[in-house]
Amino acid sequence: MTEERQRSRDRGTPIRPAPELTDRQRTVLRAVVEDYVLTAVPVGSKSLLGRYALGVSPATVRSAMAELEFLGLLSHPHTSAGRVPSDLGYRLYVESLMREAELDQTDRLTIRHQFSQVELTNNEWLRLAASILAGSTRSAAVVTPARSRRARFGHAQLVSLADGTRLLVVVLLDGNVVQRRLDRAALQRAIPDSALDQSELDGIAAALNAELAGLSAPQVRRRAEKLPALAALISTVVMSLLEEADSVVVEEVFTDGIVNVLEQPEFARGGKLRPILEILQRSDFLEQLVPVLTRSGGVHVIIGRENTNDAMHEISLIFAPYGAPDRALGLLGVLGPTRMRYPRAIPTVRYLSTLMDELINSQYGETQ
C-alpha cells in the first residue's frame, strides 16, 4: 500500500469529493450498497457474487472494492471483514446509481385510498400521513402541520366563558386558531373604561376585524398607533398572539414508527438508542431543516455525518416540504439508519408531499 493510500484510509475521508468511476466500480458499489441495505452484514467479495451475477471473479471484485475504499466510498469495519458503504458511498448511490422508480401504481392507489376516507380532521390527516410513511418505509416518520411563515390576522372574537373570564379567539389567515384567556384583571388592562357586556365585546371584536384583517404582526403594530381605543388590547394581547405564532416554527409534531428504527440491528444495542429517541422527542432538528427545505423544495436527503447535529451521525433524513407556497408550509419525511432503503423512501416521501400539497390546496380552494 502506498503512503498516500495509507493516509487516505487513516483519515477516512475521500480524496476527491465526486470521483469519476469506471462502469465496474459503479456496478460493484451499487451491489454493495443494495446488499448491505438488505442484510445489514458487511459485504464480502464472494458472498456478493453469490447474490449478484457480475460475471467476474471474486478477485476482481476485491480489487474494485479496494479502489472504492481508496476513494472513500466504502469502508472496512476491521481487516478481515467485508465492506460497508460510507456516507459518501450512500451519497453517490443516491445521486447516480440508484434506480429510483416512482412509487408503483398499486402503492399510490393504496395510499390515496386511505386519504380518501373523507371527514378526517386536519390532525388526523397528519397522523395518517405519518403512519403511512412509517409503514411504507419501515422507518420513523415525522410530519408537521402546515403553518404560515408569517401569521396574518384573520378574524377575532371575544367569547364569554365563565363569570368575569373571556376568551379572545383569533383565526389566522392560514386557518390556524390561536386564543388567549383573559381574566378580569387582564380585561381591565386590555380594555379600560368598559362595562364589558357581550354587546360591547362584540363591538370591539368587530372593530378589530375591520382594522386588522389581513395584517401581519409589524403591520398590526403600526396600525395600532392610529387606534387609541384599541391600542391597549392590541399591544397586550393581539400582538403577543401574532408574535407567538410567528416565532413557533415547528409547534407540534406527529411521529410514527419509532419502533421501526429500534428494530434495526444498528440500534438494537443499548447505547445508540438514547440519542435518537431524544432527537425524536425534542425534534428541534426540524427547525434546522426548514430553511434548507424552503429554499429549494423537493425531496432532500441528508446522510449520516452530513447532519450537523452530532447525535445524528448515523442517521439519514429524507424530508420534503409541502403546502401552498407563501401561505402555509409543513414538513414531512422519514428518519432511519444510514443503511436505509433509499429507492423506496425517496419516492414515498415525494409522493406523500405532493398528496399533502393537494390537500392543502383543495382546502384553500382552487384559486390562484
Next chain:
Amino acid sequence: MTEERQRSRDRGTPIRPAPELTDRQRTVLRAVVEDYVLTAVPVGSKSLLGRYALGVSPATVRSAMAELEFLGLLSHPHTSAGRVPSDLGYRLYVESLMREAELDQTDRLTIRHQFSQVELTNNEWLRLAASILAGSTRSAAVVTPARSRRARFGHAQLVSLADGTRLLVVVLLDGNVVQRRLDRAALQRAIPDSALDQSELDGIAAALNAELAGLSAPQVRRRAEKLPALAALISTVVMSLLEEADSVVVEEVFTDGIVNVLEQPEFARGGKLRPILEILQRSDFLEQLVPVLTRSGGVHVIIGRENTNDAMHEISLIFAPYGAPDRALGLLGVLGPTRMRYPRAIPTVRYLSTLMDELINSQYGETQ
C-alpha cells in the same frame, strides 16, 4: 417443603390476598423492596444486612424471606438468586409499608416556581407538567389536556378563508375550539338558498349562537327540529363537531421522559422495549384509565399484572385526574417498571394534579 407450599409456589399466586404479617416480615419486605428498587439486583439475605441494620442474622432473614415468598409477596428468579418483590409485594408495600412523605417544601417550591413563569399557553403548561413529572420521578410521564366529558356548544363563527371556502369555528364551553372547513359544495348543502356573503354568514352564526348556546349534542339535535332554516347546517356540521368532541376521550397526549424508562436495566435488553414504546405511542391505555380515575379521584397505582393490558405486565402506572369536576377532566401520571420509586412518584403525581386543578380553576374564574 410441604405439598401445599409447593403448589403455591408453582402457581406463583398468593394464598391469601391480603396477608397479616409479623413485624419482622414487614420490616424485611420493606427492606427488600427498597433495596431492589434502588439496585435492580435480586436481594440476598446477607447483602440486605450489609445495608440495613436489622439486628438479626442472615439465617433469620432467610427464613422471613421464605415465609414472604410462601405468601406470594416475594419471588425467586432462580434457585440460588436473591429475592425480588412480586406485584403483590409491591402492592402491600404501597398500601401499608411505604413511608410516603408529602413532597418536601423545596420540591414543591421548585415545581411551583416553574409554573409561575407566566404567559405559558395551555399546551405549554401540559408540556411543562410532563417534563416536571418525568424529571422528578425519572419515569415516563404522560399528561392529557383537560376536556369536558360532554361537549357543550359555546359560540360559533363563520370565517372566510379564501374564495369559496369558509371555516366554521365553534368554541365549546370548556374552552376548546373545534373547527371545520367547508368548501363551496359543502356550504351549498349546509346552507341552501343563500348568497353566502359575509353579512349573511354573520347572521347565521348569530342565529346558531342564540339558539344553541350551552347545549350538548343531544339537546342540539332536539332543538334543530324546531329550526328548519338551520336544520341542514346543524345536522351536517354542528352535530358532527359536537359528537366528535364527545367521542374523543383522549385526543392529544403529551409525553416526556421515555428515555428514563429505556435506561432502566429491565428494559435495556432489546425485546422488552418494543411493547412499551408502542403503548406510549398509541396511548389507548389512557382511555381505560378514564373511568377508573373519574370514579374515585385521587392518585391511582396500578402495578404490573394488575394492568389488564398484556403488554403492561411489567409496568406500573401512577395516575391522577385533574380538572374541575363536571367541567373538564384531564389525566396525568407516570409510567415505569414495577420496580419504581413509589414513595417519590406518588406524592409528585398528587402534587402536580392539585397544581393543575388550581390552574384549571383559575382559568375558569374563581366562580363556584
Next chain:
DNA sequence: GTTAGCACTCTCTAGGGGAGAGTGCTAACG
C-alpha cells in the same frame, strides 16, 4: 425462636480453541 455451619445450586465471566469468512498479494493466464 435464633443462629452457625454446610452442602448444594445456579449464574456470570474469562479464557481457549476452532470454524468461517474475508482479505491482500503474487504469479499465471488469455
Next chain:
DNA sequence: CGTTAGCACTCTCCCCTAGAGAGTGCTAAC
C-alpha cells in the same frame, strides 16, 4: 494489461469449560 486462481494470513464469532461468587435450604446447636 486486465483478470483470475491460489495461498497465507487475519479477525470475529461462537461454543465450551472451569472457576469464582452469591445465595439458598436444611440441620443441629444455642
